[in-house]
Amino acid sequence: MTIAAPVKTQYEAVIGLETHCQLSTATKIFCNCSTAFGAEPNQNVCPVCMGMPGVLPVLNQKVLEYAVKAGLALNAEIAKFSKFDRKQYFYPDLPKNYQISQYDLPIAEHGWLEIELVDEAGNPTRKRIGITRLHMEEDAGKLVHAGSDRLSGSTYSLVDFNRTGVPLVEIVSEPDIRSGQEAAEYAQELRRILRYLNVSDGNMQEGSLRCDVNISVRPVGQEKFGTKVEIKNMNSFSAIQKAIEHEIDRQIEALETGEPIVQETRLWEEGSQRTISMRSKEGSSDYRYFPEPDLAPLEVSPAQLKEWKSQLPELPAEKRHRYENELGLSAYDARVLTDERSLAEYFETVVAAKASPKQAANWVMGDISAYLNAEKLQVGQIALKANGLAELIGLIEDGTISGKIAKEILPELLTQGGSAKELIESKGLVQISDTAELEKIIDEVIAASPKELEQYRSGKTKLLGFFVGQVMKKTNGRADPKLTNQILAPKLNNG
Numbered sequence: 477m478t479i480a481a482p483v484k485t486q487y488e489a490v491i492g493l494e495t496h497c498q499l500s501t502a503t504k505i506f507c508n509c510s511t512a513f514g515a516e517p518n519q520n521v522c523p524v525c526m527g528m529p530g531v532l533p534v535l536n537q538k539v540l541e542y543a544v545k546a547g548l549a550l551n552a553e554i555a556k557f558s559k560f561d562r563k564q565y566f567y568p569d570l571p572k573n574y575q576i577s578q579y580d581l582p583i584a585e586h587g588w589l590e591i592e593l594v595d596e597a598g599n600p601t602r603k604r605i606g607i608t609r610l611h612m613e614e615d616a617g618k619l620v621h622a623g624s625d626r627l628s629g630s631t632y633s634l635v636d637f638n639r640t641g642v643p644l645v646e647i648v649s650e651p652d653i654r655s656g657q658e659a660a661e662y663a664q665e666l667r668r669i670l671r672y673l674n675v676s677d678g679n680m681q682e683g684s685l686r687c688d689v690n691i692s693v694r695p696v697g698q699e700k701f702g703t704k705v706e707i708k709n710m711n712s713f714s715a716i717q718k719a720i721e722h723e724i725d726r727q728i729e730a731l732e733t734g735e736p737i738v739q740e741t742r743l744w745e746e747g748s749q750r751t752i753s754m755r756s757k758e759g760s761s762d763y764r765y766f767p768e769p770d771l772a773p774l775e776v777s778p779a780q781l782k783e784w785k786s787q788l789p790e791l792p793a794e795k796r797h798r799y800e801n802e803l804g805l806s807a808y809d810a811r812v813l814t815d816e817r818s819l820a821e822y823f824e825t826v827v828a829a830k831a832s833p834k835q836a837a838n839w840v841m842g843d844i845s846a847y848l849n850a851e852k853l854q855v856g857q858i859a860l861k862a863n864g865l866a867e868l869i870g871l872i873e874d875g876t877i878s879g880k881i882a883k884e885i886l887p888e889l890l891t892q893g894g895s896a897k898e899l900i901e902s903k904g905l906v907q908i909s910d911t912a913e914l915e916k917i918i919d920e921v922i923a924a925s926p927k928e929l930e931q932y933r934s935g936k937t938k939l940l941g942f943f944v945g946q947v948m949k950k951t952n953g954r955a956d957p958k959l960t961n962q963i964l965a966p967k968l969n970n971g
């Protein structure tokens with residue numbers, strides 16, 4: 477008799493992200509104060525962003541433009557009619573005691589973005605993640621928990637209103653994400669898109685991009701969602717992934733042991749690599765939203781929409797597909813090259829100047845990127861322009877110089893620019909591809925090493941490498957390696 481093992485329940489996670497993203501306008505959303513990061517506390521403030529009585533907000537038109545462009549890039553429908561609302565809550569960093577946000581008529585809805593995961597074998601899997609909505613709002617200030625008063629012993633906090641009124645878009649995804657890896661990739665793709673548009677710098681360390689995760693777990697096949705938990709306080713993509721993986725395990729364990737899962741907000745603790753409970757979650761009815769009476773509703777004209785649409789660049793996903801399908805690059809190479817718009821455009825200029833895409837990709841992803849990382853530079857800051865790199869690649873491909881020589885002169889080109897061709901001519905580095913000239917050198921090398929020649933001929937054929945090395949040494953690396961082998965081998969063998 478056999479006893480069937482108990483069937484282990486399979487679970488799936490249902491994950492959605494709410495991302496707050498600071499728009500990179502020079503001034504705040506409803507006043508002319510600067511949005512610059514790092515100013516002394518309370519320097520970038522005025523009666524409007526301090527919420528003084530009797531002042532009126534005026535919408536910064538750049539904020540609307542950036543929000544609409546982000547909505548278009550996320551394949552969303554732009555609202556013909558939209559408005560601002562007051563979200564009421566009390567917090568010391570919120571001088572008006574309400575935040576101007578958008579509630580039931582956001583500027584954009586029903587979009588999607590495509591994430592791409594590449595496995596170890598280099599095969600890409602693509603998936604669309606729905607975007608529920610994108611809306612504009614103002615940021616709150618910042619509390620600095622300063623410590624305790626020496627005399628009274630009571631603790632106190634300071635508030636910095638520089639950030640109050642800085643423009644944000646909040647982008648809410650559909651619960652289409654199933655793993656920590658997908659969530660991290662979604663956040664990265666979102667950041668890439670916003671950076672391509674130049675509407676945000678997406679700097680997580682400075683708080684320009686902040687992600688909150690909603691996550692629940694349910695048995696596979698179950699229609700109904702499990703109890704949703706929100707996680708905050710992740711300031712890197714890897715933290716998003718790790719926090720979700722930890723939370724999935726925690727919720728599955730709770731379900732298995734019959735422990736209740738509470739609807740709450742949890743914080744990711746980087747130090748202990750776990751989530752901890754922070755508070756129970758408010759519903760939207762707690763905020764008492766109502767239409768903002770001081771701002772006119774928004775209507776984007778078809779002509780305006782058309783103009784903004786025409787200004788959108790080619791986006792990262794389109795670039796990835798084109799690099800794979802038209803330039804024949806691997807999914808991996810296409811991802812690396814398109815991560816930053818400036819690097820992708822540099823690469824494209826190299827290819828447009830007739831360099832082979834594969835060679836161009838190898839140079840840009842290899843030596844050029846290594847140099848940029850080491851020197852902390854952007855590609856636009858180096859002296860080697862795209863045409864110069866194309867010229868260098870052309871010189872390797874037509875046999876004028878070896879790859880080795882190209883790498884030797886690269887540092888000089890990177891820092892001083894100029895023509896690769898002129899540089900190798902002035903340094904006398906042109907490859908020796910003349911058969912007669914090379915034969916003469918090879919004969920000299922063989923004549924100078926009788927002992928090695930004898931060993932070679934008695935079967936130690938590995939010494940071929942020694943002779944090639946001698947030829948390279950004699951020519952300062954300028955001998956055409958292929959031709960050298962072609963001439964050298966028969967001479968060694970036949971004597």
Ligand SMILES: [Zn+2]
Binds near residue numbers: 504
């Ligand atoms: Zn202000």
